[in-house]
Amino acid sequence: MRVAVCGLGRMGRLHAAQVAALGDRALLAAVCDPRPEALADAERSWGTAGYRDLAGLLERAAPDALVLATPAAERGPLIAQAAARGVAIFCEKPLALTLSDAALASSAVASRRVLFQIGFQRRFDPAYLQARRQLDEGVIGDPILFRAVARDAWEPTLDYARPEVSGGLLVDMAVHDFDLARWLMASEVARVSTEGSALLYPQLRTVGDIDSAVVNLAFRSGAVGNVEASRTGTYGYDIRTEIVGTRGALYVGAIEDSAVVTAGPRGFERRAVSGFAERFHDAYAAEIAAFLDCVAAEREPACGIRDGVAALEIALAARASLGTGGPVSVHA
Numbered sequence: 001m002r003v004a005v006c007g008l009g010r011m012g013r014l015h016a017a018q019v020a021a022l023g024d025r026a027l028l029a030a031v032c033d034p035r036p037e038a039l040a041d042a043e044r045s046w047g048t049a050g051y052r053d054l055a056g057l058l059e060r061a062a063p064d065a066l067v068l069a070t071p072a073a074e075r076g077p078l079i080a081q082a083a084a085r086g087v088a089i090f091c092e093k094p095l096a097l098t099l100s101d102a103a104l105a106s107s108a109v110a111s112r113r114v115l116f117q118i119g120f121q122r123r124f125d126p127a128y129l130q131a132r133r134q135l136d137e138g139v140i141g142d143p144i145l146f147r148a149v150a151r152d153a154w155e156p157t158l159d160y161a162r163p164e165v166s167g168g169l170l171v172d173m174a175v176h177d178f179d180l181a182r183w184l185m186a187s188e189v190a191r192v193s194t195e196g197s198a199l200l201y202p203q204l205r206t207v208g209d210i211d212s213a214v215v216n217l218a219f220r221s222g223a224v225g226n227v228e229a230s231r232t233g234t235y236g237y238d239i240r241t242e243i244v245g246t247r248g249a250l251y252v253g254a255i256e257d258s259a260v261v262t263a264g265p266r267g268f269e270r271r272a273v274s275g276f277a278e279r280f281h282d283a284y285a286a287e288i289a290a291f292l293d294c295v296a297a298e299r300e301p302a303c304g305i306r307d308g309v310a311a312l313e314i315a316l317a318a319r320a321s322l323g324t325g326g327p328v329s330v331h332a
Contacts, residue, residue, distance in 0.1 A: 001292060002029035004063035006054050006078065008038040011092050011119075012069035018288045019067065020046045026292055030061035054078055058085050065295050067288070068092065072167055076101025079116075080108035088115040088295045090288065094175045095308030097167050099316065102309050109305050117291045117301035118308035120179045122239075124286035128180070131243065131250045135184060140245030143185050146217065146225030147242040148177040151233035153275055155201050161209040163319070168209040170194070170322065171315040174229035177241075178314040179307060184243055187221035189314050189330045194321040200232050215318045218327075236272020237279055 003026045005016040012033070020028045031042045032051045039050030051057040058066075058081070065088040068078060076096040082089050089109070095118060096102040109116045122128050135143060150173060159165060166172040182188060196213035198204045204211055212232055217225035240253035273279045287303075294301045314330050321328040 001026045001065060001295060002061070002063045003027065003065045003067065003292070004030040004032065004057055004061055005067045005069065006032040006057065007068065007070035007092075008033040008035070008042055009069060009071075012067070013042075014284060015067045015069060015090075015092075015288060016042065016046065016048075018285055020048075022289075022292075029063050030057050032057040054081055058082065058087065063087060065090065065292065071165065072172070073097050073101075073165065076105045079105035083108040083112045083114045083116075086112055086114055088291075090117045090119065090291045091308070092119040093179075093308065094167055094171050094312050094315065095305065096312065097164070097171065099309075099313065102312050106305050106309055115295055115298070115300065116305045117287070117294065118303055118305060118311075119287065120176060120183075120303050120307065120311070121280050121283040121287045122176055122180060123183060123303050124290060125280055125283040127252050128184075128241070131241070131252050132184060134250060135186070135243065135245075139248065140243065140250055141247030143243050143245050144223045145242075145244035146181050146185050146219075146223065147244075148180060148225075148227045149238060149240045150174065150177050150227070150229045151238040152231045153233040153235075153237040153272075155204075155211075155231055156209075158203065158207050161204050162207045163209060167315070168319065169196070169211070169213055169229055169231070170215070170319045171312070174213065174215065174227055174318065175311045175315045177227045177229065178318070179311040180241060181217055181219075181225055181227065181314075182307070182310055184241070185219055185221065185223055185225065187219040187223060188310065189217050189225075190220045191218040191327050191329050192216065192314060192318045192321050193327040194318045196322050200234075204231075210322070213318070213322065215321075217314075237275045238272075239279060 030049045068091045193216045196210040198210045201211045212230040215227040243250045317328040317330045
């Protein structure tokens with residue numbers, strides 16, 4: 001299978017390395033990025049052809065599947081461009097930065113009936129998969145309360161933090177937790193209410209972003225929930241989720257990277273996970289493998305474009321609530 005990667009930033013390079021490591025199962029046929037130095041580095045790393053734009057890649061490399069990891073603001077039109085060529089698409093989150101671009105992408109995928117998977121890698125993490133199985137089996141009864149904690153371990157650059165570039169904290173980062181909320185609670189979100197601040201990194205205010213937010217969720221099922229998203233993981237990368245049901249509760253995630261505890265003069269210590277690439281290393285590999293399995297079998301992915309649109313709708317409503325100071329309905 002001929003696979004191309006468009007966008008050679010942090011996530012694009014991660015996915016390109018995963019595809020290149022698959023050996024006979026897939027060929028990293030081409031990469032695309034407007035930066036000459038990124039293309040030169042890709043050629044040194046993987047010996048693959050490089051293109052400055054997606055149109056040239058699609059025309060000359062003729063891939064069977066495309067991994068799209070460009071800046072989020074560019075994704076909607078690029079999805080439409082790839083869909084018009086009938087290429088299967090894996091797209092990093094968020095799907096887009098506006099509902100109009102999301103609608104453009106969704107319409108293009110539907111009209112050409114191309115296979116599409118959105119990059120919510122937590123759905124492929126063993127712990128989250130186990131939690132979903134237990135929910136399906138009714139182990140904790142009906143889910144009635146959702147809570148997610150997501151604390152990044154670093155400050156983004158001011159250029160990246162701009163909502164018009166990445167979507168900011170609520171669209172770029174919290175979109176993962178909004179997807180988890182829908183997926184694990186098996187219900188759409190009807191309403192959100194957001195509070196936020198920038199106390200650790202006040203400079204984020206200068207570009208229209210924040211470093212901490214709490215988003216309350218009201219589900220259509222009647223359940224309620226809460227998402228905390230922040231850049232405040234000064235001690236490490238901290239991702240946790242809780243689901244309370246009518247007969248019990250599930251707890252997913254821990255900040256330590258192993259079960260080893262060291263005892264010494266400072267007491268008991270564990271090494272914290274450094275970032276998302278470490279915490280979700282296996283999940284990233286699993287989601288790309290699942291995507292290629294779907295392409296080979298001509299089977300729809302479990303995490304498709306509708307999931308990307310729905311999570312974006314919640315994220316944009318949460319950002320709107322931050323601006324107004326009141327609850328905002330989600331029109332899913």
